[in-house]
Amino acid sequence: MDELINDTWKQWKTAKSAAQSLCNKTARYDMAEKLGACSMFTGNEDLEELVKLMFTPRGVEFMTKYNFPDLETFRKFKKYHPERFGVYIDCGKISLTEVRRAFLVGNTSATANYRETAGNRLYLMHGATASVTASGYSVVKVEKDASSNIDCSINDHAKVLW
Structure with a gap:
């Protein structure tokens, strides 16, 4: 390591x-x-x-x-289970509910749901995708690189910050 x-x-x-x-x-x-x-x-x-x-x-x-770092470098860290710290590298389809911070990388496609009154951070790189549903009074800060995609559904009083 x-x-x-x-x-x-x-x-x-x-x-x-x-x-x-x-x-x-x-x-x-x-x-x-x-x-x-x-x-x-x-x-x-x-x-x-x-x-x-x-x-x-x-x-x-x-x-x-x-x-x-480039995707190849990220992939070298996968064997150390970075998802325990919120970094998902080539994890395929995953579901995140009320996860306060997540970094999605490569072949990772997340459905992320936020409802609780809290601040949340979601970042994407190297082609990762996310479908975000923010509702209640949740606040979600999202950032991504040029090769990643985020789709957001905002309900109630929620905010998504770009």
Whole structure:
């Protein structure tokens, strides 16, 4: 596991540098500076700590915007059962009810139902799909990369934030 996390950290450094270069080329110097200063992923994390980083606002933004990590890398983590921390990689059809945070990756298609008065987070990458039903006073924050799809049904006083 340590070697896989270290390899992923090296890939992150490369992806971060490429993102920083892209920001400099597009005159987004403030973002390039922020990327250059970012050291939130050290390569010394265990799987649970790595997943916590994924669910941070900066983590989700970087991952979905810059397509990091690639699907092949995600799949290497599957044998460590990341679904226990809310990361579903190539899980096929699944049903999620009142799951407060979930990261769907690859061949994962979720039916997600939210009704309780609570904040929920649902993120998708690498072709994952989700059908979300939000009702009651639930709030669901969703983000996805360009290759994933989300379909939402909003009832009662629920909110879905994009």
